Amino acid sequence: MTVSAAQFVDRRFATLVAEFDRLFRRPGDGGGALAVYLHGEPVVDVWAGYARPEVPWARDTVAMAYSTGKGVASTLLHRLAERGAVAYDEPVATYWPAFAAAGKDRITVRELLSHRAGLHRLRGLLPGPYDRFFDDAAVTAALAAAEPDPRRLVTSGYHGITFGHLVAELVRQVTGTEFTEVLRTEIAEPLAAEELWFRVPDAERDRIATNFPRLTVAGMSWENSSRLLGRTRFSAAMDTTPKGFADLVSDSRLHDSVMPGLNGVFSARSLARVYGALANGGELDGYRLLRPETIELITQRQVFTPDYVLALRVPWALGYHAVPMKPSRADPISAFGHFGLGGSGAFADPATGMSLGFITNRLGGRLTPLGDARLARLGTLAHNLAKAA
Numbered sequence: 001m002t003v004s005a006a007q008f009v010d011r012r013f014a015t016l017v018a019e020f021d022r023l024f025r026r027p028g029d030g031g032g033a034l035a036v037y038l039h040g041e042p043v044v045d046v047w048a049g050y051a052r053p054e055v056p057w058a059r060d061t062v063a064m065a066y067s068t069g070k071g072v073a074s075t076l077l078h079r080l081a082e083r084g085a086v087a088y089d090e091p092v093a094t095y096w097p098a099f100a101a102a103g104k105d106r107i108t109v110r111e112l113l114s115h116r117a118g119l120h121r122l123r124g125l126l127p128g129p130y131d132r133f134f135d136d137a138a139v140t141a142a143l144a145a146a147e148p149d150p151r152r153l154v155t156s157g158y159h160g161i162t163f164g165h166l167v168a169e170l171v172r173q174v175t176g177t178e179f180t181e182v183l184r185t186e187i188a189e190p191l192a193a194e195e196l197w198f199r200v201p202d203a204e205r206d207r208i209a210t211n212f213p214r215l216t217v218a219g220m221s222w223e224n225s226s227r228l229l230g231r232t233r234f235s236a237a238m239d240t241t242p243k244g245f246a247d248l249v250s251d252s253r254l255h256d257s258v259m260p261g262l263n264g265v266f267s268a269r270s271l272a273r274v275y276g277a278l279a280n281g282g283e284l285d286g287y288r289l290l291r292p293e294t295i296e297l298i299t300q301r302q303v304f305t306p307d308y309v310l311a312l313r314v315p316w317a318l319g320y321h322a323v324p325m326k327p328s329r330a331d332p333i334s335a336f337g338h339f340g341l342g343g344s345g346a347f348a349d350p351a352t353g354m355s356l357g358f359i360t361n362r363l364g365g366r367l368t369p370l371g372d373a374r375l376a377r378l379g380t381l382a383h384n385l386a387k388a389a
Helices: 011-022 066-082 097-103 109-113 130-134 136-145 162-175 179-188 202-207 222-229 245-249 252-256 268-279 292-298 374-388
Strands: 031-038 041-052 321-325 333-339 345-349 354-360
Touching (some): 011 031, 011 041, 011 374, 031 268, 031 374, 041 268, 066 109, 066 179, 066 268, 066 292, 066 333, 109 162, 130 136, 136 162, 268 345, 268 354, 333 374, 345 374
Antiparallel strands (some): 031 041, 031 354, 345 354
8 A cells, every 4th residue: 555645535535534634733733533434445644733842633543442462462462363263152261371360260251351350450460550550471370370350150240451562462472472563563564554563663763753742530630539539439439550550551651561551552543444445344454363253253242231330331252342433313323442541542334344453642531631522522523424435
């Protein structure tokens, strides 16, 4: 595929790009990038705003997209499952023997992918300061030894950060190769989606946009809010992050680690290409990412009961969540993908053959950095335009 340094907009999606541009009119809005594929062809590739103070967002700017990486990691595992290297209903311990500790010997790959392994807790998993969590091997070993939460037997419990460690280690155990290398050879390079980084190459780090503002909840520091929420029904949600989480995500050493549930650094273009294949029967530019029957299997709803971490119903598939689309008053149409803390995300919409990738360094809205409706608005508008295209 020929890559141009210029922005690109198919005229059928002009109103989508106008909406995107409105998000980044002032320096305080930060910046972002948006990419859309339709039936395997690029129709939008745009960017706007600022990567950092007084530095405009450029074509090669990338951003950390938090939980958006869960969908990327899951797609990689599905490639291995399609080849028979791993089976969804087999215990995780079949491939990773240490995982059998503390009564986890019967937890299946399917349960892990649908947040039913009971290993959501990161707070207190390792003793010491937050930078202990940059040691991927130590975190993974502690998860293998941990006792699962018994609520897993009733419903899902969102593995906010631990999901990525678990999937990455399962990939390593199955292949005998590091997760980042498998991702590079199986998806990033053959799909020309190079900017799918969890450990960012040193030479590329100056391309990373600065995320802001500092993580808070309702105006309080992350730690103060954690203490308060720890006494409410949201206590499990705060347990998904380690003590010092706000410091951890602003520490440059984060990019030395492999945390697919948290620290993925992407371009919108690369995300849109991954999901563009999944929205197009599994193929893009002649590369078969997954077979159509695999996509149908992995996007089936696994659980839709109140999640004990998020305290709401989440339609979990195998490593993705359903993305509700509400075109006017019609019934919701479910796409699938994964959103990230702060607003970034990506998804495939097989009903229209459309995929969308959105990254931003402006975390959330004016009230909280945790999330907002930007991606939902862009996704719904893109869905409607794709239907009419």
